[in-house]
Amino acid sequence: GPLHYVLFNIGTLSLASLAAASVFSAGFNGDVGRLVYVIAGIGAGASYFAVNMGLLSLAVAIEGHERWWAVFRERFAWLGIHYLVYGFIGGVIWVGYDATGLWALAVFAVPLLLMRKTQEAYLRHTQRSAQKLRQAAETIQNQNVSLEHANKLLRERSTAAMESLSATVDARDAYTAGHSRRVQQLALAIGRELGLSQAELDLLGHAALFHDIGKLAIPDAILLKPASLTDEEWELMQRHADEGARIIDRLGFLNDAVPAIRHHHERFDGTGYPDGLKGEEIPLGARIIHVADALDSMLTTRIYRAARPASEALEELRRAAGTQFCPRCVAALERILPIEGIDDEDKRPRVLVAS
Numbered sequence: 001g002p003l004h005y006v007l008f009n010i011g012t013l014s015l016a017s018l019a020a021a022s023v024f025s026a027g028f029n030g031d032v033g034r035l036v037y038v039i040a041g042i043g044a045g046a047s048y049f050a051v052n053m054g055l056l057s058l059a060v061a062i063e064g065h066e067r068w069w070a071v072f073r074e075r076f077a078w079l080g081i082h083y084l085v086y087g088f089i090g091g092v093i094w095v096g097y098d099a100t101g102l103w104a105l106a107v108f109a110v111p112l113l114l115m116r117k118t119q120e121a122y123l124r125h126t127q128r129s130a131q132k133l134r135q136a137a138e139t140i141q142n143q144n145v146s147l148e149h150a151n152k153l154l155r156e157r158s159t160a161a162m163e164s165l166s167a168t169v170d171a172r173d174a175y176t177a178g179h180s181r182r183v184q185q186l187a188l189a190i191g192r193e194l195g196l197s198q199a200e201l202d203l204l205g206h207a208a209l210f211h212d213i214g215k216l217a218i219p220d221a222i223l224l225k226p227a228s229l230t231d232e233e234w235e236l237m238q239r240h241a242d243e244g245a246r247i248i249d250r251l252g253f254l255n256d257a258v259p260a261i262r263h264h265h266e267r268f269d270g271t272g273y274p275d276g277l278k279g280e281e282i283p284l285g286a287r288i289i290h291v292a293d294a295l296d297s298m299l300t301t302r303i304y305r306a307a308r309p310a311s312e313a314l315e316e317l318r319r320a321a322g323t324q325f326c327p328r329c330v331a332a333l334e335r336i337l338p339i340e341g342i343d344d345e346d347k348r349p350r351v352l353v354a355s
Contacts, residue, residue, distance in 0.1 A: 012052055019048060019051040034095045089108070179300065183211065207285050210261060213244045214245070216243075241273065268324060
């Protein structure tokens with residue numbers, strides 16, 4: 001209760017003052033005596049500190065069920081040097097008082113009082129500044145949370161819009177409906193088989209879903225042409241990989257998926273497009289998508305050819321491993337796509353995905 005606090009404070013301050021006064025119990029005269037009194041002042045400051053903070057630490061330790069030494073060391077030990085300085089100043093004030101009387105007290109006390117008032121004003125100003133900084137920090141934190149929420153919402157809506165565009169690309173040709181989703185599923189299965197991390201799989205999934213989005217820039221006359229493309233038409237068709245990379249790059253938050261989209265038509269032997277990358281120079285995501293894209297294309301009926309049997313499609317992938325396709329990706333596909341797992345309904349192999 002409040003009474004206990006008052007009694008404790010009176011007792012603690014009284015005992016600390018008596019401990020400090022006991023240091024001066026012996027009298028000394030002359031210049032040596034004055035020096036001894038200054039040194040005794042330092043001892044008095046130490047005694048005052050030890051008794052006052054020791055009892056206070058004991059009370060706090062009992063109240064908080066903590067160890068006395070831990071409380072003292074954590075909360076009060078740092079004040080020791082200040083009390084030693086206070087004791088030194090006290091000894092010097094006594095020397096001045098012994099020499100000049102009360103004038104010495106005025107000479108010492110007034111500057112100390114002014115210093116204290118200045119420190120109080122400085123501390124109040126610092127506290128006000130700290131409070132303003134805390135308020136500003138809280139405001140910034142709230143704004144950051146709002147911006148993060150807005151960015152998340154923007155990413156979700158942008159991704160949804162891009163997924164709609166990807167579906168639009170597939171819908172332009174009735175034969176390729178759902179192609180991008182199937183390539184995405186195959187690519188993720190291959191990626192898991194190759195031991196990619198979740199973050200890498202997330203990027204691979206986006207890249208696979210949007211790998212053909214650049215075909216938005218390809219005219220229907222070329223994209224849906226039932227006959228073979230001319231050299232000029234084929235050159236225009238090849239631009240879809242680069243154009244798709246540009247479209248996704250403009251989103252700003254799927255930049256890491258751009259290389260896989262741009263290079264998913266590179267060949268392992270270096271004869272692919274758009275940059276003629278070779279072997280391990282081709283991003284792994286692009287190599288995975290290339291294999292998944294080729295498999296789904298072979299298993300899908302097109303306007304210019306019929307769908308190929310799964311066994312024949314897999315054999316084609318094996319034959320082109322090391323030239324057109326990455327051997328490691330083809331091997332991973334074979335492990336998750338056994339020939340005997342055929343779905344009679346849509347003539348597509350069932351993908352074996354580890355849980």
